Amino acid sequence: MPVTDSAVSVRNVSKSYGQVEALRDLSLEFPRGQLTSLLGPSGCGKTTLLKIIAGLLPASSGTIEVGGKAVVGPGPDRAFVFQDFALLPWASVIRNVAFGLELRGVARSEREAKAEKYIREVGLAGFEKSFPHELSGGMRQRVGLARALSVDAQVLLLDEPFSAVDEQTRRKFQEDLIALVQNENKTFIFVTHSIEEAVYVSDQIAILLPRPSRVHEIIRPSISRAQGLGSIRRDPEYLDIVDEIWASLRSYVE
Amino acid sequence: MDRYQSHRSLLLKLLSAVLVFGAWEVAGRIPVSYAFPTFLESMAALARMTFDGTIFVAYAETLKPLLIGIVISAIVGIGMGLWIGLNLKSEWLFSPIFVVMQAAPLAALIPILVMIYGIGLTSKVFVVCIMAMPVIVLNTSGAVRNTPASLTQMATSFLAKDRDILLKVIIPAASPIIFSGLRLGVSAGFIGAILSELKITPTGVGDIITYSRSIADYESMYAAIFSIILLAVLFLNLLEKLESYLFEGNDRGYVSD
Ligand SMILES: Nc1ncnc2c1ncn2[C@@H]1O[C@H](COP(=O)(O)OP(=O)(O)OP(=O)(O)O)[C@@H](O)[C@H]1O
Ligand SMILES: [Mg+2]
Numbered sequence: 001m002p003v004t005d006s007a008v009s010v011r012n013v014s015k016s017y018g019q020v021e022a023l024r025d026l027s028l029e030f031p032r033g034q035l036t037s038l039l040g041p042s043g044c045g046k047t048t049l050l051k052i053i054a055g056l057l058p059a060s061s062g063t064i065e066v067g068g069k070a071v072v073g074p075g076p077d078r079a080f081v082f083q084d085f086a087l088l089p090w091a092s093v094i095r096n097v098a099f100g101l102e103l104r105g106v107a108r109s110e111r112e113a114k115a116e117k118y119i120r121e122v123g124l125a126g127f128e129k130s131f132p133h134e135l136s137g138g139m140r141q142r143v144g145l146a147r148a149l150s151v152d153a154q155v156l157l158l159d160e161p162f163s164a165v166d167e168q169t170r171r172k173f174q175e176d177l178i179a180l181v182q183n184e185n186k187t188f189i190f191v192t193h194s195i196e197e198a199v200y201v202s203d204q205i206a207i208l209l210p211r212p213s214r215v216h217e218i219i220r221p222s223i224s225r226a227q228g229l230g231s232i233r234r235d236p237e238y239l240d241i242v243d244e245i246w247a248s249l250r251s252y253v254e
Numbered sequence: 255m256d257r258y259q260s261h262r263s264l265l266l267k268l269l270s271a272v273l274v275f276g277a278w279e280v281a282g283r284i285p286v287s288y289a290f291p292t293f294l295e296s297m298a299a300l301a302r303m304t305f306d307g308t309i310f311v312a313y314a315e316t317l318k319p320l321l322i323g324i325v326i327s328a329i330v331g332i333g334m335g336l337w338i339g340l341n342l343k344s345e346w347l348f349s350p351i352f353v354v355m356q357a358a359p360l361a362a363l364i365p366i367l368v369m370i371y372g373i374g375l376t377s378k379v380f381v382v383c384i385m386a387m388p389v390i391v392l393n394t395s396g397a398v399r400n401t402p403a404s405l406t407q408m409a410t411s412f413l414a415k416d417r418d419i420l421l422k423v424i425i426p427a428a429s430p431i432i433f434s435g436l437r438l439g440v441s442a443g444f445i446g447a448i449l450s451e452l453k454i455t456p457t458g459v460g461d462i463i464t465y466s467r468s469i470a471d472y473e474s475m476y477a478a479i480f481s482i483i484l485l486a487v488l489f490l491n492l493l494e495k496l497e498s499y500l501f502e503g504n505d506r507g508y509v510s511d
Contacts, residue, residue: 056407074412079412080408082408086404090426099409100413103415103422104412
């Protein structure tokens with residue numbers, strides 16, 4: 001894999017919520033055009049880190065750069081998929097998906113055409129007029145995913161985007177995600193609790209320690225995807241890496 | 255709501271009306287008190303007042319302070335509520351005023367109002383506002399303050415300007431509670447309008463109530479009371495229509511998690 005420059009750089013970032021120290025002196029580089037997973041125990045500060053990169057939370061100290069520019073707030077170069085979906089309950093699926101474009105002042109017909117495309121892409125065709133409370137948890141999550149994809153940002157921040165979808169859909173999404181990373185020159189930052197998922201989809205995996213969080217280890221699975229996606233799961237290296245990560249996380253679970 | 259459900263709810267409303275009026279009729283026939291006419295007698299009095307036009311003349315008078323007061327309360331109340339809800343500091347400054355206003359015994363304030371504004375329309379409008387405004391302000395500010403943070407954060411991340419966040423997130427999210435405040439405020443405003451006609455100067459419907467009681471024409475008195483309740487119910491239904499017209503999603507239920 002060629003060495004690429006960083007799309008996002010996190011340098012010496014600390015974050016405290018009052019007494020609670022969530023991140024301490026965390027540094028991490030996110031190579032452009034690649035997918036980096038954040039893996040770590042619950043409550044270790046993954047969402048916090050993502051929100052700091054998104055410009056939604058100020059860091060207590062340290063700097064964030066996206067595309068070489070310091071982050072001072074949200075920008076058009078980043079799109080967020082929220083862990084709790086954050087859908088407007090009073091708006092239909094299509095309005096929710098098009099909401100990011102609506103806020104950017106895109107004309108209605110144009111944004112709805114775009115939204116329809118992404119609704120189809122996440123497998124929700126036919127539900128355009130439904131309201132969030134009429135959808136299952138997994139379907140709501142996909143609405144959030146479509147909303148983030150539709151604004152065409154360079155950096156996608158995905159906070160456990162597949163946590164509520166069923167195993168079949170999840171596998172399909174993982175494959176779609178790999179295809180998306182390969183076809184579009186976008187940078188993905190992906191939070192997950194599943195070691196297998198991280199190894200399967202990632203170019204780079206950052207393992208975080210429990211609070212106050214720092215990067216414990218960076219793993220770059222160099223699994224060849226050339227023989228087709230199906231064979232990755234049987235690749236001995238895939239299995240080795242899964243074991244290795246499990247070994248380093250295990251001490252914190254016990 | 256589908257058709258079956260709306261038929262059913264209409265049926266239930268009719269049924270409960272029949273029950274209440276039936277009980278009234280029975281109570282009037284026992285009689286509970288010589289000053290308590292039956293339902294049918296009161297309706298006859300209402301029909302009489304409708305045909306000779308007295309009721310319309312009365313409402314022309316009563317509706318003036320009522321409508322002016324409600325419109326002022328709604329506009330100023332929602333405006334104040336939004337402002338208080340959005341600014342942390344103004345809560346300290348203004349919230350206590352409305353809490354006191356809501357708790358104050360209105361009857362005790364009326365003499366003061368009359369002293370300042372006389373016995374005309376102004377005082378009556380004030381009474382309606384004092385009754386209607388606090389609950390509108392308090393509901394609006396509370397609802398604004400309780401906008402789910404995840405929604406405003408989502409809008410911020412998609413580059414919403416402050417104005418967008420207010421118009422496209424905060425107000426729609428707060429609208430069910432704002433409207434329930436409006437409903438309570440309107441009901442209180444009706445009470446205020448009648449109260450002001452009973453306590454300041456007898457005009458309009460208040461005059462019918464006072465006068466017919468003084469000559470022991472209890473049928474007319476109850477007819478007037480009944481008509482004002484009917485009007486209040488109609489007004490509240492109108493408000494509900496307005497809500498579902500403005501905020502289409504409100505009657506669609508909410509995501510529970
Ligand atoms: N708004 C907040 N105020 C106070 N403390 C917070 C706040 N948000 C998060 N925290 C604390 O910061 C820590 C990290 O939270 P965060 O949500 O980033 O964890 P996470 O890694 O995303 O966890 P999970 O995998 O369960 O989603 C937690 O201990 C949490 O208690
Ligand atoms: Mg999280």
